Amino acid sequence: MRDIPDYPKPGVVFKDITPLLADPDVFAATVDAVGAPFENDRIDKVIGVEARGFVFAAPVAYRHRAGFVPVRKPGKLPWEIEREEYELEYGTDLLEIHRDAVHPGERVLIVDDVIATGGTAAAAATLVERLGGTVVGLAFVLELEFLHGREKLPGRRIHTVVTYS
Numbered sequence: 170m171r172d173i174p175d176y177p178k179p180g181v182v183f184k185d186i187t188p189l190l191a192d193p194d195v196f197a198a199t200v201d202a203v204g205a206p207f208e209n210d211r212i213d214k215v216i217g218v219e220a221r222g223f224v225f226a227a228p229v230a231y232r233h234r235a236g237f238v239p240v241r242k243p244g245k246l247p248w249e250i251e252r253e254e255y256e257l258e259y260g261t262d263l264l265e266i267h268r269d270a271v272h273p274g275e276r277v278l279i280v281d282d283v284i285a286t287g288g289t290a291a292a293a294a295t296l297v298e299r300l301g302g303t304v305v306g307l308a309f310v311l312e313l314e315f316l317h318g319r320e321k322l323p324g325r326r327i328h329t330v331v332t333y334s
């Protein structure tokens with residue numbers, strides 16, 4: 170991974186994961202590490218958060234023989250949706266999920282590349298629970314610990330592969 174200062178705006182250090190994705194061994198090891206703690210859990214669906222979450226959630230779902238479900242930015246999903254608003258550093262944003270993507274009682278793992286302030290992950294968990302799913306846990310490649318994302322996910326099972334403190 171490499172740090173890109175002041176991207177996409179001044180003051181943000183963007184964690185660019187594209188070198189990790191391009192390396193066959195590192196990519197495979199990272200996918201394995203993201204899903205490993207949940208190997209013995211029954212997982213029905215793995216949620217990927219647009220867009221970089223898709224890259225890890227899909228292979229984790231395949232390994233678990235679970236279904237893959239995209240949680241997307243507004244206006245991207247073609248069918249009936251549930252929508253959740255969440256806070257950004259400045260302002261708010263929306264996440265959407267198809268209404269039939271998770272069935273009541275299904276066990277769900279949420280996957281994204283980075284947990285920063287935790288708002289995105291908390292919104293994804295809210296959407297899953299609104300559809301009647303159970304959030305088994307949340308898994309991330311990278312945690313930016315200094316942004317205290319875990320505080321938005323109290324009591325949840327959280328797994329991160331690499332932590333920046």
Ligand code: AMP
Pocket residue numbers: 181182183184185218219220221281282283284285286287288289290313318
């Ligand atoms: P947050 O809701 O603050 O936890 O932000 C998490 C989402 O924003 C994830 O989907 C990440 O892909 C993205 N993100 C936030 N901060 C960064 C960062 N410094 N580098 C790369 N991606 C980030």
